Amino acid sequence: MPKVLVSDPIDQAGIDILSQVAQVDVNTGLSAAELVRIIPEYDALMIRSGTQVTKEIIEAGNLLKIIGRAGVGVDNVDVPAATRKGIVVVNSPEGNTIAAAEHAIAMMLSMSRHIPEANASVKSGKWERNRFIGVEVYKKTLGIVGLGKIGSHFAASAKAMGMKLLAYDPFISAERAEQLGCRLVELELLMRESDYITLHIPKTPETKHLINAEVLSKMKPTARIINCARGGIIDEAALAEAIKEGKIAGAAIDVYEHEPLEADSPLRSVGQNIVLTPHLGASTAEAQVNVAIDVAEQIRDVLLGLPARSAVNIPGIFPDSIEKLKPYLQLAETLGNLVSQLAGGRVDYLNVQLQGELANNQSQPVVVAALKGLLSQALRERVNYVNASIEAKERGIRVVETRDASIRDYTGSLHLMAKGTLGEHTVTGAVLGENEIRITSVDDFPVNVSPTHHMLFTLHRDMPGIIGKIGSQLGSFNVNIASMQVGRKIVRGDAVMVLSLDDPLPEGILAEIIKVPGIRDAYTVNL
Ligand SMILES: NC(=O)C1=CN([C@@H]2O[C@H](COP(=O)(O)OP(=O)(O)OC[C@H]3O[C@@H](n4cnc5c(N)ncnc54)[C@H](O)[C@@H]3O)[C@@H](O)[C@H]2O)C=CC1
Numbered sequence: 001m002p003k004v005l006v007s008d009p010i011d012q013a014g015i016d017i018l019s020q021v022a023q024v025d026v027n028t029g030l031s032a033a034e035l036v037r038i039i040p041e042y043d044a045l046m047i048r049s050g051t052q053v054t055k056e057i058i059e060a061g062n063l064l065k066i067i068g069r070a071g072v073g074v075d076n077v078d079v080p081a082a083t084r085k086g087i088v089v090v091n092s093p094e095g096n097t098i099a100a101a102e103h104a105i106a107m108m109l110s111m112s113r114h115i116p117e118a119n120a121s122v123k124s125g126k127w128e129r130n131r132f133i134g135v136e137v138y139k140k141t142l143g144i145v146g147l148g149k150i151g152s153h154f155a156a157s158a159k160a161m162g163m164k165l166l167a168y169d170p171f172i173s174a175e176r177a178e179q180l181g182c183r184l185v186e187l188e189l190l191m192r193e194s195d196y197i198t199l200h201i202p203k204t205p206e207t208k209h210l211i212n213a214e215v216l217s218k219m220k221p222t223a224r225i226i227n228c229a230r231g232g233i234i235d236e237a238a239l240a241e242a243i244k245e246g247k248i249a250g251a252a253i254d255v256y257e258h259e260p261l262e263a264d265s266p267l268r269s270v271g272q273n274i275v276l277t278p279h280l281g282a283s284t285a286e287a288q289v290n291v292a293i294d295v296a297e298q299i300r301d302v303l304l305g306l307p308a309r310s311a312v313n314i315p316g317i318f319p320d321s322i323e324k325l326k327p328y329l330q331l332a333e334t335l336g337n338l339v340s341q342l343a344g345g346r347v348d349y350l351n352v353q354l355q356g357e358l359a360n361n362q363s364q365p366v367v368v369a370a371l372k373g374l375l376s377q378a379l380r381e382r383v384n385y386v387n388a389s390i391e392a393k394e395r396g397i398r399v400v401e402t403r404d405a406s407i408r409d410y411t412g413s414l415h416l417m418a419k420g421t422l423g424e425h426t427v428t429g430a431v432l433g434e435n436e437i438r439i440t441s442v443d444d445f446p447v448n449v450s451p452t453h454h455m456l457f458t459l460h461r462d463m464p465g466i467i468g469k470i471g472s473q474l475g476s477f478n479v480n481i482a483s484m485q486v487g488r489k490i491v492r493g494d495a496v497m498v499l500s501l502d503d504p505l506p507e508g509i510l511a512e513i514i515k516v517p518g519i520r521d522a523y524t525v526n527l
Pocket residue numbers: 071072073093096097100145146147148149150151168169170171172200201202203206207228229230254255279280281282283
């Protein structure tokens with residue numbers, strides 16, 4: 001039974017799902033050294049933001065197939081190191097969207113109405129109505145940095161509260177912003193014109209200290225900033241200083257550059273114009289159930305050999321297309337494996353052509369699957385959907401992708417051409433019915449065969465007696481033929497023969513087959 005390590009607190013609903021297929025060890029609060037020591041036993045790791053999954057941990061995880069982040073941000077995982085090692089990293093892109101947006105809204109309102117201090121004051125026996133005069137958000141300008149899922153939900157709620165909306169997000173269109181009631185602007189204008197600024201962007205090398213002393217200096221002295229995205233996007237020392245010196249009116253912060261927040265952080269000494277929460281954005285009962293189920297299901301699927309819905313490091317596989325593409329991914333992998341063997345292994349060029357209906361689909365997963373198959377002879381189980389593209393690039397394989405929707409021999413088909421040490425070879429395949437894979441041409445000779453483990457391909461002259469000779473050669477080596485097909489373009493011209501064999505071809509037999517008069521070439525293929 002595979003083993004899953006859960007190293008941060010997650011909802012029981014997730015543990016129950018994992019327990020169906022794996023031994024689950026919940027062990028929270030481990031040090032980095034302890035993790036490095038125990039990770040070699042585990043097939044999967046499930047985390048939240050509390051565990052830093054470093055390169056060292058990933059490299060020690062020799063059995064690891066998947067790292068599941070029960071939440072959105074994967075900035076605590078060394079994703080490039082995981083990719084390099086072929087470990088899929090998944091998250092829950094939507095499970096805590098509402099929780100995080102509602103927390104940011106709560107932060108905006110509680111900061112505006114001094115709710116934390118008023119609450120503390122009443123509880124300490126006081127009644128200070130004049131001390132806590134607040135401000136309204138109605139008709140104020142809200143600047144949203146990052147108009148993704150959380151930013152958009154905040155936008156809808158803020159609009160309902162009568163706020164004017166600005167947004168800065170270099171990756172979304174002005175039309176999309178407009179649909180959400182926002183005016184898309186540059187960051188500088190947003191900082192200058194907003195009364196409230198809320199951050200909803202990921203932490204990346206580009207967003208580190210995006211909000212620094214200089215950017216903060218553009219804000220109005222009456223403006224307030226909210227960070228429920230990630231620590232380190234705001235320069236904390238600069239923020240503390242800006243509030244203390246009255247350059248801005250206040251801040252509400254949920255996330256910190258170092259968590260837990262250090263005892264001597266300058267943010268702790270700002271006083272009453274700052275609201276601090278201990279990374280609570282996703283901490284609702286609902287969100288925790290959502291993310292735990294979402295990620296546990298993906299870990300379960302990957303451990304069962306199925307694809308993950310929300311992998312952050314498998315290029316371009318969108319959840320919706322996975323189901324539809326599944327048989328084609330299998331086809332692409334088989335054809336990639338086949339064409340690499342026909343081309344002699346050291347392939348330096350691969351053309352992947354999506355034909356018929358397949359041409360209207362997302363191509364990247366199909367290309368990745370073809371590369372996985374192509375590299376499987378060389379890399380065996382070390383290559384997978386996660387690292388196939390990187391491995392191909394490192395080997396200098398040029399990959400070209402084409403589409404031709406007008407080829408309608410089958411509903412959808414896939415044509416691969418590879419150049420390798422044995423020259424240029426092509427294979428085509430199709431999916432029949434639900435998921436029956438067929439090889440439909442080899443080197444442009446039409447055939448119709450189901451791929452099997454052991455196969456023999458010959459290029460020969462179409463002439464009487466040749467098939468019988470090969471049959472008896474194989475018989476003399478005690479190799480049983482399961483099926484045989486000949487493909488030719490013209491009678492008595494060149495032809496290919498495709499044989500499915502029950503047994504692997506013994507050493508030496510290929511050399512004998514090539515000696516048969518009329519045989520030009522012969523290849524064995526193991527799929
Ligand atoms: N406090 C908490 O507990 C939680 C925090 N988060 C944080 O919130 C972030 C946003 O989450 P979602 O909205 O779900 O992500 P999302 O991916 O839907 O949206 C992020 C948006 O940021 C934009 N963006 C990326 N780089 C940018 C840049 N340099 N400048 C401006 N915009 C940029 C993207 O185009 C995208 O529209 C997450 O990355 C995570 O770090 C998420 C959930 C809970």
